[in-house]
Amino acid sequence: MSLDYENWKQQNWDRAHRESDITALTGTGLEGHLTTLRVRNLLIPGASVLCVGVGMGKWVLETAEITDRVWALDISHVAAVRMPKNSNFTTDPQKLPPNHFDLAMSLWVAPHMSNHDLQEQVTGVVRSLKPDGVFAVHYKEPLDPNAQLDNREGASDEFSIAMSAMMLRRRKHLASMVSWAGGEVICTVNEQVSQFYQIIEAVAHIKKTSKSLRR
Numbered sequence: 346m347s348l349d350y351e352n353w354k355q356q357n358w359d360r361a362h363r364e365s366d367i368t369a370l371t372g373t374g375l376e377g378h379l380t381t382l383r384v385r386n387l388l389i390p391g392a393s394v395l396c397v398g399v400g401m402g403k404w405v406l407e408t409a410e411i412t413d414r415v416w417a418l419d420i421s422h423v424a425a426v427r428m429p430k431n432s433n434f435t436t437d438p439q440k441l442p443p444n445h446f447d448l449a450m451s452l453w454v455a456p457h458m459s460n461h462d463l464q465e466q467v468t469g470v471v472r473s474l475k476p477d478g479v480f481a482v483h484y485k486e487p488l489d490p491n492a493q494l495d496n497r498e499g500a501s502d503e504f505s506i507a508m509s510a511m512m513l514r515r516r517k518h519l520a521s522m523v524s525w526a527g528g529e530v531i532c533t534v535n536e537q538v539s540q541f542y543q544i545i546e547a548v549a550h551i552k553k554t555s556k557s558l559r560r
């Protein structure tokens with residue numbers, strides 16, 4: 346039986362963390378996260394910060410050198426061993442504390458995720474933001490606005506696309522996921538455009554809408 350996306354994702358990330366597989370886990374440092382996600386001004390001492398996707402964990406340790414209020418969210422329990430002392434870790438976006446974070450960062454995570462999982466994550470993270478909190482998320486868009494890619498969920502190549510971090514979403518698709526979660530995209534930057542892969546590497550900054558502030 347061939348491995349499907351659901352089986353792949355848990356087994357893959359658990360294995361990658363157990364083996365410290367840097368090819369799978371990327372290993373971007375904090376500097377790379379702050380630059381790509383354009384949130385340098387938001388990471389200040391005392392800020393309450395959520396690191397989405399622990400990876401090799403160096404960036405989480407570096408974040409903890411700036412603020413002592415650090416949480417991480419990761420699909421793999423194994424990633425918890427990479428967390429700094431006195432930090433918090435969960436695999437369940439619904440277990441994040443409500444109205445808690447000034448800043449949430451996600452780099453090289455969404456391009457591996459199915460629409461279903463990303464919707465669940467965005468919903469949990471938006472709920473956990475403070476009224477002025479920002480969720481900065483890197484994702485990939487198709488360069489061709491007419492590319493046929495909607496409804497990837499369950500597609501026969503979903504597994505290989507997720508593995509190679511090529512899950513693509515149109516800007517308006519991400520915006521509707523965020524809106525459903527009670528948030529809004531306040532700005533989007535084209536971080537990089539690749540003619541070769543026909544993709545845009547985009548970064549969206551997301552906030553809670555005033556209507557959702559009471560949730």
Ligand SMILES: C[S@@+](CC[C@H](N)C(=O)[O-])C[C@H]1O[C@@H](n2cnc3c(N)ncnc32)[C@H](O)[C@@H]1O
Pocket residue numbers: 358369370371372373374397398399400401418419420421424451452453454457458462466
């Ligand atoms: C490619 S690494 C990127 C890590 C880091 N941001 C970097 O750039 O080095 C992806 C991380 O996201 C985690 N991850 C993958 N799918 C996830 C999901 N559905 N929910 C939460 N974390 C996920 C993986 O376990 C891994 O730690």
